Amino acid sequence: xxxxxxxxxxxxDSQYEDRSTPKVITKKDINKMAFRSFFLQASFNYERMQACxxxxxxxxxxxxxxxxEKDLSKSMKMxxxxxxxxxxxxxxxxxxxxxxxxxxxxxxTIRGIKVALMGPLGGIGDALFWxxxxxxxxxxxASLALxxxxxxxxxxxxxxxxxHFGLRFTLGHYAYKMGVNAISKxxxxxxxxxxxxxxxxxxxxxxxxxxxxxxxxPYIIDTGKTTIAIQTDVLDKIxxxxxxxxxxxxxxxxxKKGKTPITLIMITLAIGILGSILGVL
Amino acid sequence: MLMDALLIAIFAGIAGIDMFDGxxxxxxxxxxxLVVGWILGDVRMGLIVGGTLELxxxxxxxxxxxxxxxxxxxxxxxxxxxxxxxxxxxxxIGVAIPFxxxxxxxxxxxxxxxxxxxSTADKFAEERNLKxxxxxxxxxxGILFVFYFIITFLPIMLGAEAAQKIVExxxxxxINGFGVAGGMMPAIGFAMxxxxxxxxxxxxxxxxxxxxxxYLKVPVLxxxxxxxxxxxxxxxxxxxxxxxxxxNSNGGGYSDxx
Numbered sequence: 284x285x286x287x288x289x290x291x292x293x294x295x296d297s298q299y300e301d302r303s304t305p306k307v308i309t310k311k312d313i314n315k316m317a318f319r320s321f322f323l324q325a326s327f328n329y330e331r332m333q334a335c336x337x338x339x340x341x342x343x344x345x346x347x348x349x350x351x352e353k354d355l356s357k358s359m360k361m362x363x364x365x366x367x368x369x370x371x372x373x374x375x376x377x378x379x380x381x382x383x384x385x386x387x388x389x390x391x392t393i394r395g396i397k398v399a400l401m402g403p404l405g406g407i408g409d410a411l412f413w414x415x416x417x418x419x420x421x422x423x424x425a426s427l428a429l430x431x432x433x434x435x436x437x438x439x440x441x442x443x444x445x446x447h448f449g450l451r452f453t454l455g456h457y458a459y460k461m462g463v464n465a466i467s468k469x470x471x472x473x474x475x476x477x478x479x480x481x482x483x484x485x486x487x488x489x490x491x492x493x494x495x496x497x498x499x500x501p502y503i504i505d506t507g508k509t510t511i512a513i514q515t516d517v518l519d520k521i522x523x524x525x526x527x528x529x530x531x532x533x534x535x536x537x538x539k540k541g542k543t544p545i546t547l548i549m550i551t552l553a554i555g556i557l558g559s560i561l562g563v564l
Numbered sequence: 565m566l567m568d569a570l571l572i573a574i575f576a577g578i579a580g581i582d583m584f585d586g587x588x589x590x591x592x593x594x595x596x597x598l599v600v601g602w603i604l605g606d607v608r609m610g611l612i613v614g615g616t617l618e619l620x621x622x623x624x625x626x627x628x629x630x631x632x633x634x635x636x637x638x639x640x641x642x643x644x645x646x647x648x649x650x651x652x653x654x655x656x657i658g659v660a661i662p663f664x665x666x667x668x669x670x671x672x673x674x675x676x677x678x679x680x681x682x683s684t685a686d687k688f689a690e691e692r693n694l695k696x697x698x699x700x701x702x703x704x705x706g707i708l709f710v711f712y713f714i715i716t717f718l719p720i721m722l723g724a725e726a727a728q729k730i731v732e733x734x735x736x737x738x739i740n741g742f743g744v745a746g747g748m749m750p751a752i753g754f755a756m757x758x759x760x761x762x763x764x765x766x767x768x769x770x771x772x773x774x775x776x777x778x779y780l781k782v783p784v785l786x787x788x789x790x791x792x793x794x795x796x797x798x799x800x801x802x803x804x805x806x807x808x809x810x811x812n813s814n815g816g817g818y819s820d821x822x
Contacts, residue, residue: 322585322701322705330749330752331679336701365756391760405785407785421592425616428594436595483788489775490776490787491777496747523778535754551751559741564740
């Protein structure tokens with residue numbers, strides 16, 4: 284019985300109070316958000332990465348959608364959670380999330396979709412911008428510049444930004460429409476979508492822990508006769524990425540015990556500096 | 565000289581912001597070479613040095629959280645020194661690299677020390693303080709501008725050797741310590757996500773993602789695709805089960821609010 288009550292409370296917590304869904308988002312709003320998306324990384328930091336810049340970009344939509352004060356506050360708090368996406372593809376996420384917010388989806392579902400999009404878009408963005416567009420545009424620009432031609436930098440900027448601006452200002456509209464259509468189809472199965480987005484989200488987080496958290500002990504024990512490298516000979520033999528996993532779970536544990544993120548940052552800094560002084564890290 | 569140094573430093577401030585925000589890529593050496601050359605009155609030399617440095621930094625892109633030597637400072641300081649001391653472009657690289665590495669370490673520090681400000685942002689979000697959220701972002705860019713301005717202005721005014729000595733004054737254990745802590749910090753962000761998303765019956769998916777990425781080196785895109793397949797499978801299974809049992813009064817308390 285207690286469990287049922289707890290679950291119901293949880294459910295209410297993850298829902299907006301005002302569940303009416305008038306269509307309030309215009310093309311102008313999507314463009315406004317695309318413009319704000321230039322500042323995605325303005326307050327970049329290691330704890331939440333782009334969260335605060337992301338929220339800044341979402342504000343034009345959130346402000347219009349959530350007339351209920353409690354809902355707006357709930358939504359803004361959710362968007363302050365960890366977020367990191369490829370900076371060139373952010374408007375795509377903006378579009379989808381805006382459609383979901385406008386439809387007053389369950390907060391757990393919105394969060395799940397947001398998290399699920401972070402990683403994949405990162406891979407696509409890297410391939411598209413860092414490994415393709417930038418090298419091509421830069422090598423054309425540089426070769427012209429090496430001949431002393433002013434056209435070098437100009438052609439570089441044109442090539443790069445036609446694609447950059449083109450994508451940034453069209454992806455939002457495209458994703459918003461796509462989101463609206465997908466949602467109306469999925470409406471019947473909110474329960475399933477929430478569950479699915481949790482599966483998707485948690486799997487991606489598992490992978491992100493392995494690839495984003497950087498924690499190694501490069502210390503080497505020298506006994507005179509043999510040397511033992513702690514990281515490669517011991518820890519990696521047990522399990523690669525053991526330290527990132529343990530450390531993340533330790534942070535999770537501390538959060539559940541009610542410790543604040545600031546305390547966690549202080550602990551992390553202390554470990555880093557102490558480890559550095561002792562020559563272990 | 566003072567005027568030239570000021571102008572170059574202002575450009576460095578703007579370029580420093582563009583590297584993270586704006587991303588129009590005016591911060592790349594091929595553009596910086598033109599601008600610095602134009603300020604110092606030698607456009608041709610600026611273009612050639614800029615082009616050379618561009619090729620050096622071609623592969624230096626922020627992939628997977630790794631930060632290469634700072635391309636803004638590399639391009640600007642490199643070009644400025646090549647023109648001011650009438651050196652070859654390749655010598656300029658040697659001068660520029662130590663600065664670029666030191667600056668990137670400082671950026672790591674900035675990203676570390678900006679973390680505590682996020683709890684203020686949380687408060688602003690709770691209070692629906694839209695202005696406050698905007699101001700935190702403006703503050704971040706303001707700090708970047710001032711940082712790049714100073715770090716460019718001083719070496720050009722003092723000369724490379726004097727500036728080099730200042731760089732060496734910073735204790736390595738401290739810089740290293742901050743760097744290590746910075747690498748660990750995403751764990752805090754993930755832990756906060758877990759706090760709201762984690763449910764015991766879904767723990768297995770967290771493990772799955774971690775194992776696939778760690779042992780099979782599955783890229784995140786493939787990981788999401790795999791997770792999608794599982795979620796879809798789970799969906800069809802659940803739907804079948806729900807349909808075969810009695811109709812559970814439209815999902816228990818969900819109303820679509822229309």
